[in-house]
Amino acid sequence: MRAVVLREFGAADVLRPGEVPDPVAEPGWVTVRLKAAALNWHDVLVRRGQYGSPLPHVPGADGAGIRADTGEEVVIVPSLWWGADESAPARNWEILGDHRPGTYAELVRVPAECLAPRPAGYSWAQAAALPLVGLTTYRALFTRARLRAGESLLVLGAGGGIATTAVTFACGIGASAVVTSSSRAKIEQAQALGAKDGVLYTETGWEQAAKKLSPGGRGFDVVLDSAGTWAEALTALRPGGRLVVLGANAAEHAPIDVRRFYFGQYSLLGTTMGGPQDFAGLLRLLGEHPIAPPVLDRTFPLAEAAAAHRHLEQGGGFGKVVLLHD
The missing domain is CATH 3.90.180.10 (Medium-chain alcohol dehydrogenases, catalytic domain)
Structure with missing residues (x-):
């Protein structure tokens, strides 16, 4: 063959x-x-x-x-x-x-x-x-982070398969999404998929700029991090929020202020591609919500x-x- x-x-x-x-x-x-x-x-x-x-x-x-x-x-x-x-x-x-x-x-x-x-x-x-991005994103957002309608999501990155899938999944169930990118054009493309807005991570203080876009400026319920920039991602979370990590594209080591972490009541969730149970859940999600291919x-x-x-x-x-x- x-x-x-x-x-x-x-x-x-x-x-x-x-x-x-x-x-x-x-x-x-x-x-x-x-x-x-x-x-x-x-x-x-x-x-x-x-x-x-x-x-x-x-x-x-x-x-x-x-x-x-x-x-x-x-x-x-x-x-x-x-x-x-x-x-x-x-x-x-x-x-x-x-x-x-x-x-x-x-x-x-x-x-x-x-x-x-x-x-x-x-x-x-x-x-x-x-399959791979759908399964990975489903497990990250729903099996691990338990994202629900009405909650807010920050997606680190805007153009890759995981990022675009995360935006469509979140918006499809009634959550709101914001993205980061190095390109204003990609932010606009993410907005066309349903994202509320986005910030340029190439600019200093992007995490604070992103946080201002969250409901009431309090921080996001969930941050999806494929970059490995945990310190910045935690800054964008609300107290009690969930940081879901599925990659290390920007950094393989992430220092964290431990006191700030436990006083913030944050959850740190590692995830990968899922299994057959997650894929069955993915297919149910696609069948129950208006989610684009x-x-x-x-x-x-x-x-x-x-x-x-x-x-x-x-x-x-x-x-x-x-x-x-x-």
């Missing part, structure tokens, strides 16, 4: 079209003929060798296509073997495309439990863009995965980047 093959770790150009053997069926597993695969920053880290993937390797976590055995149109849930404990993943949990062949190919093999129906009205590109930034043919990675790494896009397989 045709695939994008990683034979060495490095820059985007190491992603090259090639031929690899078709996946072999076995009990409990299903082969999917892919129509689209979405990029995630996680794929960039796999390409760079951060997850020690075996070489040669086919990367890619997100995908949507047709089950080879039944002909059903499905999306792939890239969370493998989460386990029975909903509070945290099992020790053998992994993400599709880390150590097993992923979705940058014509075919992919996954456990049967990792398939869900393609949402009604979604294009193949939108369906492929949903994932925002698409740009599509590329499968063979141009290297160009797609370069575009993603440049950081100027808004929404998801998707590879189309036809």
